[in-house]
Amino acid sequence: VIESAYRVLKGLFPSRGSVYEAAYVADMSAVPDGEAKVRGRQAASEVAAGILALRANDGRETVLPAYVPGTLPGQFRGTSPVNRIAPFIRPFTTTSHAQFRASAPPSLTSATYAADLNEVKAIAGQTSTQRTAAQDEIARFHTEPPGAFWSRNLRQFATASSNLADNARVLAMASVAQADAGSACFETKYHYNFWRPTSAIQLSDTDENPATQADPTWLPFVNTPNHPEYPAAHGCASASAMEALRSFYGTKNVAFAFASTVTGTTHTFGHTEQVLDEVRNARVWGGMHFRNSVDVGIEQGKQVTRWIVQRYFLPID
Secondary structure: OHHHHHHHHHHHOHHHHHHHHHHHHHHHHOOOOOHHHHHHHHHHHHHHHHHHHHOOOOOOOOOOOOOOOOOOOOEOOOOOOOOOOHHHOOOOOOOOHHHHOOOOOOOOOOHHHHHHHHHHHHHOEOOOOOOOHHHHHHHHHOOOOHHHHHHHHHHHHHOOOOOHHHHHHHHHHHHHHHHHHHHHHHHHHHHHOEOOHHHHHHOHHHOOOOOOOOOOOOOEOOOOOOOOOOOOHHHHHHHHHHHHHHHHHOOOOOOEEEEEOOOOEEEEEOOHHHHHHHHHHHHHHOOOOOHHHHHHHHHHHHHHHHHHHOOOOOOOO
C-alpha cells in the first residue's frame, strides 16, 4: 500500500516528490525488512506503473478557453469557475460523462423553480430568523472540502473487515463511483450553466415568474462554491458513495459516523439514506443550492453507481 501510493502520487505530481518522499521513508521504515517486504514493494511498483500508464493522456492536461460568465436570466454569473476540467477527463468506468447527463433544470417560470427559490430565500439568508442553530450546524458540517471529507470518513470502511480483499474492494467501489459520478455531475453543470440562488434571488425581477420577488441585498448563510448550481455536486458525491456501500453490504442498513473538521462535530447514521436526507437539507439551508438540484444530483449519483457495480468490482471465479 505504501509503495503503490507513493509511486502513483509521485507520478501524478512530480513537483511534490520531496513531500511524498518524507512520508514514504517514515512509513516504510515501520515495515519489517525481509522477503515479504521486498515482494510487496515489487508487486506495488508494477501496479502503480500500470495505473499511471492506464491514466496517461486522460485529459487532465486539456487546455480550456477562458470562461465567459452568463448575463441572461438563469445563467451562471461566476468568473473563473472551478473544476471545468472534470468533463474532459476520461472516465474510469462509464462510456462518457454525458452518458448520465441530467435533464434540464426547471424553467424559471415554473412553480417548482419558484418554490425552491422562495425556500432558500426564506431560510438560508445571512439574516434569516427561520433557521435554527441545529440547521446552522448541519449546513456548516457539509462545507468541509469534499476531497478531505470523503477520503477521511470512508477510511473506516477500509478497515471494517478482517478480509483485506473486502476492505480494498469497498473503498475502490466508493472511490471510483465518486470519481465518475462527480465528473458526470460537472459535465451536467457546465452543459446548463445554471445560476446560483444568490444571483437568482437578487435578480428575481428578471425571471418573469410572478411568484418570485427580488431582494438585491440577499446573501447566503454559507459561501457559495464557484461553479454552476445544477445539479448539486454534494448530492452526486454523497449518493454515489452511499450507493456503493449499499451495493457492497447488500442493504442500506449500515450504521456509521462521519466527522467534519469545520464544525468539529460527529453525525451518526443508521442507514445510507440518512446521509442523503441530511445533505439535501444542508445544501438548501446553507443557501448554495435549490432543493430540486440536490434531488437531481442524488439521483444522478445513484444512476452512475448502479451502472458501475453491475459491470465492475464483481466476484470472479
